[in-house]
Amino acid sequence: MPSAQTILDQLSAIAHQWWPLAVAWHVYIAALVVAFASGWRPARRVAGALISLPVASALVLALMSANPFTAVLLGAALVGTQIAVWRLPPEPMRLSGGSSLIAGGLLIAFGLVYPHFLTVSSPGIYLYAAPAGLIPCPTLAILAGFSVALDSFGSRLWAFVVAIAGLIYGAIGTLYLGVRLDWVLVVGALVVLTRALWPKAFEANGTSAA
Numbered sequence: 001m002p003s004a005q006t007i008l009d010q011l012s013a014i015a016h017q018w019w020p021l022a023v024a025w026h027v028y029i030a031a032l033v034v035a036f037a038s039g040w041r042p043a044r045r046v047a048g049a050l051i052s053l054p055v056a057s058a059l060v061l062a063l064m065s066a067n068p069f070t071a072v073l074l075g076a077a078l079v080g081t082q083i084a085v086w087r088l089p090p091e092p093m094r095l096s097g098g099s100s101l102i103a104g105g106l107l108i109a110f111g112l113v114y115p116h117f118l119t120v121s122s123p124g125i126y127l128y129a130a131p132a133g134l135i136p137c138p139t140l141a142i143l144a145g146f147s148v149a150l151d152s153f154g155s156r157l158w159a160f161v162v163a164i165a166g167l168i169y170g171a172i173g174t175l176y177l178g179v180r181l182d183w184v185l186v187v188g189a190l191v192v193l194t195r196a197l198w199p200k201a202f203e204a205n206g207t208s209a210a
Contacts, residue, residue, distance in 0.1 A: 001069050004177050008117075010065045015117040015131040018061060025054055025133030026112060029142060033108065036149075041092035044153040048085035051146040052078060054133035061134055070136055073169060077140070080161030088153055096151045100195065104149025107188045111142035116181055136169045137182050144188040152196060159196030163189045 002010075015022075032050060042050070059074040095101060114130045114137065115123070132138045144166050152159035166189025173182030 001176075002067070007067065007070075008177055010067050011131075011135045012117045014061050014065055014134050016119070018134050019118065019129045019131070021057070022129050022131050022134050025057065026128050026130075029054070029108065029112060029132065032146075033105075036093075036095065041094070043090050044088040044093045045085050045090070047093040047150065048081065048088060048153055048158065051143060051150075052081050052085070054139050055081070055143060057133045058136055058139045062136075070169075073165060074136060074139075077143075077161055077165035080165075081143075081158055084153075084155045084158035084161060087157065088155060093150055093153060096149055100151070101149055103188075103191055104145045104147070107145030107148060107184075107191075108142050109145075110184050110188075111138040111140075111145065114138035114141070114181065116179055137173050137179070137185050140166045140169055141185050141188055144185070144192050147192045148188070148195065151199075152192065156196050159192050163193035163196070165189075166192065 001007075055074055055078050059071060059078055062070040062074055096104065111132050112130060113126045114132065115126050116137075117131055117135060118126070118129065120126060120129070130138060132142055140162075143162055147159060147162045152162070166185050170182045170186035170189060173179040174186065
């Protein structure tokens with residue numbers, strides 16, 4: 001694995017060089033959130049593919065920046081989620097409800113305004129140019145947020161892949177890179193994992209909605 005400083009420099013370079021792409025991902029993710037909130041219920045396979053696209057973007061940028069460890073991690077997460085996608089039934093996706101929906105929304109919001117690696121003149125710039133879809137932590141946080149909000153499409157495989165990827169990179173970010181913000185990703189990954197292991201507890205509390 002490269003040194004911590006090397007990885008931090010690579011992530012910072014990506015965040016600054018590719019910020020216009022981050023803007024595009026903000027628009028894309030916001031559009032998905034609005035569409036889901038407005039009642040659009042695509043097939044689970046379609047929804048899974050759509051929310052995985054930012055991970056593919058971050059994977060490509062990791063490859064371009066010659067960061068093999070990050071590329072392997074994101075590549076494994078992308079392959080795992082797509083295997084889960086193709087195993088999903090054709091039914092429409094469902095939104096979680098109650099506290100789960102709120103937790104998912106907060107994780108998505110965290111990923112969209114992730115205030116690290118990008119130096120800005122005004123905090124408001126993070127609202128549209130934070131490195132979502134560019135680097136692992138905010139991208140995986142958004143994936144975890146959608147997973148909580150959509151109950152991981154009822155797929156334990158999807159949930160385990162997302163949770164493991166989030167826990168691994170969250171641990172690297174906090175313990176190796178010294179980015180304390182990445183504890184949020186760790187917590188988000190644990191929420192995804194908890195919902196997958198004890199789904200009946202959430203259903204009993206009425207946290208599943210159409």
